[in-house]
C-alpha cells in the first residue's frame with residue numbers, strides 16, 4: 001500500500017491494545033441508538049450491509065456481498081463503494097479501540113476488479129495513535145479471507161467529542 005505521510009504514523013506513535021469488541025448493529029438497534037448506516041445497516045436495502053464478524057484487539061474482520069446495486073462498470077463493483085467498505089471496517093477498528101472517531105483522510109489502492117456476486121472479506125488494524133489522530137490500514141480480499149487482495153486502504157481518523165454527532169455541533 002502506498003500511504004502518504006498524512007496516513008503514516010509518526011515515529012514513536014503507540015499502538016493501543018485495548019479491545020472493546022465489536023459494536024454490532026443489533027447492539028445499536030436494541031439500545032435505540034442507530035440503524036441507518038449505509039455501510040452496516042441491515043435494513044438499508046441499497047447499502048453495503050457489511051457484517052462485522054470478529055475483533056481481537058489487533059484486527060477487526062467483516063465481509064459484504066457485492067450485489068447488482070453496487071455496480072459501476074457493468075458487472076463490476078463501483079470503486080466508491082469499495083472505498084466505503086474500507087471506511088466502514090476502518091471505522092470499526094477505531095471504535096473498537098474505544099475511540100469515537102471520524103474519517104479525516106482515506107486513501108485507497110484498487111488492485112483487482114471485483115465482480116458482482118463476489119464476497120469481499122475485510123480486515124482493518126491500527127498502526128498508531130498520536131493525540132487525537134488514529135492511523136489505520138485495511139484490506140479487502142476476494143471470495144476468501146485468504147484470497148487475493150482486491151482493495152487496500154490507509155486512513156487517518158480523528159477522535160471527536162460526542163457533540164460531533166448532535167445538532168449542537
Ligand SMILES: CCCCC/C=C\C/C=C\C/C=C\C/C=C\CCCC(=O)SCCNC(=O)CCNC(=O)[C@H](O)C(C)(C)COP(=O)(O)OP(=O)(O)OC[C@H]1O[C@@H](n2cnc3c(N)ncnc32)[C@H](O)[C@@H]1OP(=O)(O)O
Pocket residue numbers: 006023028033034039087088089090091092093095101102103104105131132133156158159160165
Ligand atoms: C462515524 C460513525 C458514526 C456512528 C455513530 C453511532 C454509533 C457508533 C457505533 C459503531 C461505530 C462503528 C463503526 C464506524 C463505522 C464507520 C465509520 C465511518 C466513518 C465516517 O465515514 S465519518 C464521516 C466522514 N468524515 C467526516 O465527516 C469528518 C468531517 N471533518 C471533520 O469533522 C473535521 O475536519 C475533523 C474532526 C476530521 C478534524 O477537525 P478538528 O477541528 O476537530 O481538528 P483539526 O482540524 O485540528 O485536526 C486534528 C488533527 O488532524 C489532522 N487532520 C485532520 N484532517 C486531516 C486530513 N484530512 N489530512 C491530514 N491531516 C488531517 C490535523 O492536521 C490535526 O493535526 P495536528 O494535531 O497534528 O495539527
